[in-house]
Amino acid sequence: MSSPSTSAHRPTDTHRESRKVQEMKAIRIHAFGGPEVLAYEEVSRPIPGDDEVLVKVHAASVNPVDVATRAGYLQGMIDIKLPHTPGLDLAGVVEAVGADVTSVAVGDQVYAYSNIARQGAYAEYAVVSAGEVARKPKTVDFVNAASIPLAGITAWQALKIAGVQQGQTVLIHGAGGGTGSFAVQFAHVQGARVIATASTDKAAYLKTLGADEVIDYTATRFEDVVRDVDVVVDLVGGDVTARSLGVLKPGGTFVTPIGQPDQAAAAAAGVTASSMFAQASVADLTEIASLIDAGRVKTSVSHVFPLAEARAAQELLERGHMQGKIVLQVAE
Numbered sequence: 001m002s003s004p005s006t007s008a009h010r011p012t013d014t015h016r017e018s019r020k021v022q023e024m025k026a027i028r029i030h031a032f033g034g035p036e037v038l039a040y041e042e043v044s045r046p047i048p049g050d051d052e053v054l055v056k057v058h059a060a061s062v063n064p065v066d067v068a069t070r071a072g073y074l075q076g077m078i079d080i081k082l083p084h085t086p087g088l089d090l091a092g093v094v095e096a097v098g099a100d101v102t103s104v105a106v107g108d109q110v111y112a113y114s115n116i117a118r119q120g121a122y123a124e125y126a127v128v129s130a131g132e133v134a135r136k137p138k139t140v141d142f143v144n145a146a147s148i149p150l151a152g153i154t155a156w157q158a159l160k161i162a163g164v165q166q167g168q169t170v171l172i173h174g175a176g177g178g179t180g181s182f183a184v185q186f187a188h189v190q191g192a193r194v195i196a197t198a199s200t201d202k203a204a205y206l207k208t209l210g211a212d213e214v215i216d217y218t219a220t221r222f223e224d225v226v227r228d229v230d231v232v233v234d235l236v237g238g239d240v241t242a243r244s245l246g247v248l249k250p251g252g253t254f255v256t257p258i259g260q261p262d263q264a265a266a267a268a269a270g271v272t273a274s275s276m277f278a279q280a281s282v283a284d285l286t287e288i289a290s291l292i293d294a295g296r297v298k299t300s301v302s303h304v305f306p307l308a309e310a311r312a313a314q315e316l317l318e319r320g321h322m323q324g325k326i327v328l329q330v331a332e
Contacts, residue, residue: 026123027310028083032072035311035318043085046120046127053104053133054096055112058142060121061089062313062326063150063178069119070314078117087121088114090128091136091145092331101130103282111136111289113149113280122310124330134285137292144299147178147325152288154257154278155182155233159190161276162231162253166191171226171247174235175211176202178300178325179257183233184209185297195229197222197236202323209298223247234258245269300324 024045029037048054066086068074091111094104104110112133120126136145164170170187174180175196187194188210196211203214215222221243228249234241237258244254245265254261254273266273291297302324305313313326 024124025307026085027087027307028085029070030083032070032075032082035070035314037070038311038314040308040310043123045125048096048098048101048127050098050100051130052098052127053094053101053110053112053130055090055092055110055126055128055133056095056331057090057121057124057126058092058329058331059090059146060087060123060126060307060328060330061146061148061150062310062317062328063088064317065116065150066119066122067314067318074116080117085120085123085126087119087123087126087328088116089146089149089151090114090121090126091142092126094133095125098130103130104133104135109136109142110134111145111149111285113153113278113285115280122307122328124307129280131282132280134282134289137289139293139295140299142331143304143327143329144301146327147299147301148182148288148292149285150278151178151325152182153281153284154179154276155186156284156288157278157281158183158233158255158257158276159186159231161274162233162255164190164192164231167193168230169193169195169228170231170233171195171197171222171229171244172211172233172235173197173217173222173240173244175206175214176321176323177235178322180235181206181209181300181324182297183235184211186291187233189291189296192231195222195226199321205323231255245271245273301327303327304329306330 022045026043069086094108112128170192176198194211195213197215197217200216226247232244232254234256248271250270252271261273303326307330
């Protein structure tokens with residue numbers, strides 16, 4: 001017969017072990033503000049619902065929208081409840097699946113673009129919907145895979161909305177950034193002639209990605225040298241939007257994920273102008289992975305930080321003019 005003290009401690013030890021298994025490290029914000037509000041702490045591991053997937057996160061990339069979330073700029077558009085774990089892009093291994101999930105299985109290596117209202121990628125484990133997660137490219141590691149989803153999907157869907165076809169000319173503003181570099185590559189793969197605007201130090205890099213011409217926006221106004229393009233993809237915004245309408249040929253298409261173009265000005269110029277917001281898509285992630293595995297598209301990661309140094313990663317992003325993505329390495 002067990003002694004009372006032994007039997008009394010056994011459930012307690014089991015309970016402690018159970019609690020330990022369910023905890024994880026994550027970055028959370030308890031108030032909106034500067035990078036200093038990012039806290040590295042221990043939290044409960046999320047539990048997937050019937051149509052959701054629990055991913056053991058190996059890497060998560062850092063995006064401008066993460067900074068906007070942290071600063072509170074999204075309040076009024078999206079209801080961010082505090083405390084909140086930011087992060088949209090992740091790559092890792094499926095840890096568990098809900099009862100209704102059949103698209104991926106435990107042990108699959110995946111990457112995902114998380115719901116912007118939920119986010120949660122800056123953590124050791126994250127829950128995403130089945131419609132947000134796809135098998136990652138086989139030819140890149142988790143760090144590079146994590147750099148793809150938001151930037152890749154935004155570029156892919158912008159070109160899809162524009163209906164880019166072989167032989168067309170596409171002007172891409174902000175081509176040196178994460179989304180821009182994918183847009184250059186996707187347009188090139190689709191057989192378009194690509195004109196990119198970027199700073200001089202990124203010109204050679206963009207040529208390797210498939211840009212046929214690179215305009216240094218610090219030295220030349222693009223409207224002075226560009227005429228009659230079929231498509232403009234604007235990843236800069238501001239006055240670039242208005243200036244771009246005049247370089248399109250009649251019937252051309254302007255697409256931007258930044259702000260709202262002036263529809264009256266577009267109509268006066270005889271062109272179509274659209275704003276867009278990237279939507280999670282397993283089909284798009286799968287197609288992008290196929291292009292990467294075929295060697296037709298490549299990733300670019302400039303800096304890698306451990307999860308605990310998310311503050312330093314966001315501070316670097318806010319300084320701007322990055323070539324390549326910043327990624328948080330969560331697991332070795």
